[in-house]
Amino acid sequence: xxxxxxxxxxxxxxxxxxxxxxxxxxxxxxxxxxxxxxxxxxxxxxxxxxxxxxxxxxxxxxxxxxxxxxxxxxxxxxxxxxxxxxxxxxxxxxxxxxxxxxxxxxxxxxxxxxxxxxxxxxxxxxxxxxxxxxxxxxxxxxxxxxxxxxxxxxxxxxxxxxxxxxxxxxxxxxxxxxxxxxxxxxxxxxxxxxxxxxxxxxxxxxxxxxxxxxxxxxxxxxxxxxxxxxxxxxxxxxxxxxxxxxxxxxxxxxxxxxxxxxxxxxxxxxxxxxxxxxxxxxxxxxxxxxxxxxxxxxxxxxxxxxxxxxxxxxxxxxxxxxxxxxxxxxxxxxxxxxxxxxxxxxxxxxxxxxxxxxxxxxxxxxxxxxxxxxxxxxxxxxxxxxxxxxxxxxxxxxxxxxxxxxxxxxxxxxxxxxxxxxxxxxxxxxxxxxxxxxxxxxxxxxxxxxxxxxxxxxxxxxxxxxx
Ligand code: FAD
Ligand code: NAI
Numbered sequence: 001x002x003x004x005x006x007x008x009x010x011x012x013x014x015x016x017x018x019x020x021x022x023x024x025x026x027x028x029x030x031x032x033x034x035x036x037x038x039x040x041x042x043x044x045x046x047x048x049x050x051x052x053x054x055x056x057x058x059x060x061x062x063x064x065x066x067x068x069x070x071x072x073x074x075x076x077x078x079x080x081x082x083x084x085x086x087x088x089x090x091x092x093x094x095x096x097x098x099x100x101x102x103x104x105x106x107x108x109x110x111x112x113x114x115x116x117x118x119x120x121x122x123x124x125x126x127x128x129x130x131x132x133x134x135x136x137x138x139x140x141x142x143x144x145x146x147x148x149x150x151x152x153x154x155x156x157x158x159x160x161x162x163x164x165x166x167x168x169x170x171x172x173x174x175x176x177x178x179x180x181x182x183x184x185x186x187x188x189x190x191x192x193x194x195x196x197x198x199x200x201x202x203x204x205x206x207x208x209x210x211x212x213x214x215x216x217x218x219x220x221x222x223x224x225x226x227x228x229x230x231x232x233x234x235x236x237x238x239x240x241x242x243x244x245x246x247x248x249x250x251x252x253x254x255x256x257x258x259x260x261x262x263x264x265x266x267x268x269x270x271x272x273x274x275x276x277x278x279x280x281x282x283x284x285x286x287x288x289x290x291x292x293x294x295x296x297x298x299x300x301x302x303x304x305x306x307x308x309x310x311x312x313x314x315x316x317x318x319x320x321x322x323x324x325x326x327x328x329x330x331x332x333x334x335x336x337x338x339x340x341x342x343x344x345x346x347x348x349x350x351x352x353x354x355x356x357x358x359x360x361x362x363x364x365x366x367x368x369x370x371x372x373x374x375x376x377x378x379x380x381x382x383x384x385x386x387x388x389x390x391x392x393x394x395x396x397x398x399x400x401x402x403x404x405x406x407x408x409x410x411x412x413x414x415x416x417x418x419x420x421x422x423x424x425x426x427x428x429x430x431x432x433x434x435x436x437x438x439x440x441x442x443x444x445x446x447x448x449x450x451x452x453x454x455x456x457x458x459x460x461x462x463x464x465x466x467x
Pocket of ligand 1: 012013014015016017018035036037038042043044045046048049050051053115116117118145146147148166167187279281282283312313314315320321322323324325
């Protein structure tokens with residue numbers, strides 16, 4: 001039998017964790033292969049996650065603006081939805097991005113081994129190609145980056161026809177008249193927004209008595225108010241007990257979590273978006289003695305319990321975000337190469353790409369209170385920001401939380417226009433352990449929305465100038 005091809009690093013999974021790890025490994029001169037079973041590289045994020053959802057959010061936001069905002073600006077148009085074209089431009093962008101990863105692999109001398117990878121024992125990855133052919137790779141290091149998949153709910157069977165998960169909701173064949181979203185989390189609200197803007201009556205059913213758990217509660221309340229103004233309906237504190245699909249629609253049954261009468265709800269489509277779970281099917285973890293913790297692969301600085309086996313991204317504990325996977329990818333490969341890989345888990349931002357957008361980094365007020373940490377608050381509304389006012393985008397505010405004694409910025413929470421593009425400023429500030437005064441005394445260009453970031457920092461010591 002021929003000797004297996006041998007690598008310094010074999011990465012299982014070609015998503016943001018896997019592909020960034022591969023590129024960094026290539027840069028550092030390590031002989032690297034990525035095993036990916038999808039037909040294209042890029043994982044969940046590029047194929048059925050971040051990128052196609054942002055393509056639809058962008059297009060539907062412009063459609064809604066043409067419908068509801070252009071006339072006020074003196075632009076008279078009557079837009080018509082061409083859904084096949086909207087889907088086509090989304091698919092074209094996704095293809096360009098996934099091909100871009102293939103190009104980067106070639107540039108960095110990374111081999112893409114097509115097929116499903118399984119750890120066959122220490123230092124061995126067996127790959128099963130689509131046609132059933134098996135090959136074995138020898139690896140000094142194995143990096144698991146197999147990501148996650150949508151979580152299921154008993155009684156609600158996803159058929160991708162009438163009852164869809166996020167993947168189905170990115171490719172509905174028509175704009176529904178009515179859509180029920182189960183789960184008021186990030187996927188539910190982003191994709192719910194897309195279809196609301198394209199004409200659907202959207203009802204969001206959530207188990208908890210609030211939306212977007214993990215988001216600062218004051219921001220979450222303001223966010224729910226804005227989405228309600230846009231026509232979304234929220235049914236909070238409700239437990240879905242079943243869903244029955246026919247060719248024409250779905251009937252959902254639910255009951256109040258606190259007890260009470262059951263209800264039914266009819267809709268054209270149902271989107272199930274109650275979280276994601278780590279994906280480790282058929283990975284052969286038992287061959288190297290790795291045991292899961294609530295489905296996740298336990299790690300210590302990206303090392304698993306098995307020597308030479310590492311894990312990063314959604315398959316490990318922490319926020320299921322592409323940029324978290326990317327940070328871990330670089331740090332893990334640098335650790336493999338004998339460098340000082342590092343991730344600052346306190347500075348991983350979150351963004352919801354709705355309109356208004358929501359963005360935050362660091363601790364929420366609730367977390368600081370629970371910790372008993374003394375903190376000061378600076379707040380600034382976009383209503384008082386000249387650029388936002390001129391653009392008629394005055395919803396929302398910026399809130400800066402700083403340590404009461406040292407003034408170190410501990411958390412920043414924003415809801416408003418373009419906040420996704422502005423949170424990076426506070427990530428840098430927090431990475432450098434800035435005081436709120438450092439931001440308050442930094443000159444910002446006028447007129448920009450970014451001035452609201454500075455004004456909120458000024459508010460920590462009570463010297464906001466414009467509100
Ligand atoms: P994945 O991207 O899931 O990649 C894992 C890859 O491994 C997959 O391609 C899979 O086919 C492959 N694989 C699994 N097992 C094997 C095996 N045995 N052999 C070979 N290949 C295998 N995050 C953000 O930060 N911003 C966003 O805006 C955002 N939007 C999202 C929108 C949606 C609708 C969804 C669903 C997710 C979104 N996310 C977003 C989350 C983001 O997609 C994930 O956090 C990210 O993709 C995780 O990267 P990963 O590399 O860990 O895993
Ligand atoms: P989520 O964890 O954000 O939200 C799930 C929601 O469903 C929660 O509010 C939860 O309380 C609720 N829920 C759970 N069980 C329920 C039940 N039985 N009935 C009703 N509600 C229930 O998960 P989501 O939205 O599925 O997204 C998964 C992950 O994907 C996110 O956590 C995030 O990490 C990632 N993502 C990130 C995006 C971004 O960064 N912009 C966009 C989309 C996804």
